[in-house]
Amino acid sequence: MNADAVSAVAGMATLITGIGELTTNDPGADDPCGTLTDAAVLVEGGRISWVGDTARVPSVPATAEVVDVAGRAVLPGFVDSHTHLVFGGDRADEFEARMAGRPYTAGGIQRTVAATRAASDAELSARVRGFVAELHRQGTTTVEIKTGYGLTVDDEARLARIAREVTDEVTFLGAHVVPAEYAEDRAGYVDLVTSAMLTAVAPHCRGIDVFCERGAFDEEESRRVLAAGAARGLQPRVHGNQLGEGPGVALAVAVGAASVDHCTFLSDADVALLAGSDTVATLLPGVEFSTRQPYPDARRLLDAGVTVALASDCNPGSSFTSSMPLMIALAVREMGMTVAEAVWAATAGGARALRRTDVGAVRVGARADLVVLDAPSRTHLAYRPGVPLVTEVWKDGARVFAA
Numbered sequence: 001m002n003a004d005a006v007s008a009v010a011g012m013a014t015l016i017t018g019i020g021e022l023t024t025n026d027p028g029a030d031d032p033c034g035t036l037t038d039a040a041v042l043v044e045g046g047r048i049s050w051v052g053d054t055a056r057v058p059s060v061p062a063t064a065e066v067v068d069v070a071g072r073a074v075l076p077g078f079v080d081s082h083t084h085l086v087f088g089g090d091r092a093d094e095f096e097a098r099m100a101g102r103p104y105t106a107g108g109i110q111r112t113v114a115a116t117r118a119a120s121d122a123e124l125s126a127r128v129r130g131f132v133a134e135l136h137r138q139g140t141t142t143v144e145i146k147t148g149y150g151l152t153v154d155d156e157a158r159l160a161r162i163a164r165e166v167t168d169e170v171t172f173l174g175a176h177v178v179p180a181e182y183a184e185d186r187a188g189y190v191d192l193v194t195s196a197m198l199t200a201v202a203p204h205c206r207g208i209d210v211f212c213e214r215g216a217f218d219e220e221e222s223r224r225v226l227a228a229g230a231a232r233g234l235q236p237r238v239h240g241n242q243l244g245e246g247p248g249v250a251l252a253v254a255v256g257a258a259s260v261d262h263c264t265f266l267s268d269a270d271v272a273l274l275a276g277s278d279t280v281a282t283l284l285p286g287v288e289f290s291t292r293q294p295y296p297d298a299r300r301l302l303d304a305g306v307t308v309a310l311a312s313d314c315n316p317g318s319s320f321t322s323s324m325p326l327m328i329a330l331a332v333r334e335m336g337m338t339v340a341e342a343v344w345a346a347t348a349g350g351a352r353a354l355r356r357t358d359v360g361a362v363r364v365g366a367r368a369d370l371v372v373l374d375a376p377s378r379t380h381l382a383y384r385p386g387v388p389l390v391t392e393v394w395k396d397g398a399r400v401f402a403a
């Protein structure tokens with residue numbers, strides 16, 4: 001499809017009607033999911049132009065496509081606010097060994113760095129495009145992608161550029177691990193990340209991230225990285241409190257980070273800090289599932305008033321799944337979240353974590369990013385884990401997947 005054809009599709013009107021259960025995330029008095037029944041949605045110019053009762057649909061253009069979903073559930077496209085999708089190789093052998101009893105450490109990242117450096121631009125680009133198609137099939141319409149498997153100036157810049165071909169949400173993660181060639185000069189690597197590497201990568205990025213954890217970067221190194229990124233206008237985010245309690249959450253809140261991601265091991269002080277901030281706690285249960293670690297206690301965060309997002313952390317080491325329906329199922333089954341809380345966290349919560357107001361909700365003016373389930377309610381996402389319920393997906397008003 002050429003660019004003109006794409007814009008023609010985006011400019012078309014589509015009426016989606018016969019929606020049995022519509023999750024709008026337009027909050028009502030006691031329903032954060034803003035649930036409507038027997039609903040319809042009108043899409044014009046790639047945006048939502050009307051939402052309401054099927055019986056009250058306004059007159060639509062004669063050329064509008066009318067899609068009757070026959071009582072199925074519709075929800076906003078999933079917002080996966082944390083992935084690492086530009087990389088070479090995989091680590092199936094490491095996964096197999098870990099399942100046989102060896103604990104996960106961050107060291108495996110170095111293997112993916114070597115495989116990524118060895119891959120051509122064309123190989124990496126083709127692969128990330130394949131992942132985007134995989135995301136669409138599972139209902140994800142907004143994805144954040146981090147760099148972090150290049151760890152040289154040129155490699156980080158090309159990963160950011162390749163990621164930028166498929167999403168506006170690119171995050172610089174030069175501070176993922178210290179690469180082998182800087183093992184004896186950590187300070188020199190942090191200097192590089194905060195100077196030449198940042199300069200090369202920043203034009204492609206919206207965010208900057210740091211892996212603030214034992215075996216990765218300490219609090220002071222992390223603070224330097226985030227400050228340098230913020231000075232370039234990049235939104236700070238933090239990988240923290242994944243492997244144990246640590247300074248990640250406090251640092252994220254102190255610098256006004258959009259999100260702190262993992263939050264598996266939190267002190268009471270961490271929870272209180274999050275509750276008093278607008279930093280989102282992004283939970284990544286694919287990691288705990290894939291590494292056999294204890295899940296984060298989402299209930300504790302929600303009860304304290306913390307804003308929670310769910311994301312896949314899709315990466316070849318600790319969570320090689322891009323399935324947001326799986327994250328919802330795990331959050332409900334293992335982390336104490338209600339279905340409504342989990343679906344909100346995977347849509348509106350992800351949008352909050354990216355500080356976006358145009359995605360994650362079905363309301364007038366939002367991007368027309370919509371998912372149809374072959375099920376009567378969103379509950380089936382958790383109730384029928386592993387079943388491919390996503391049957392139709394629109395992004396910016398264009399159908400990007402139909403089963």
Ligand SMILES: [Zn+2]
Pocket residue numbers: 082083084239313315
């Ligand atoms: Zn991650």
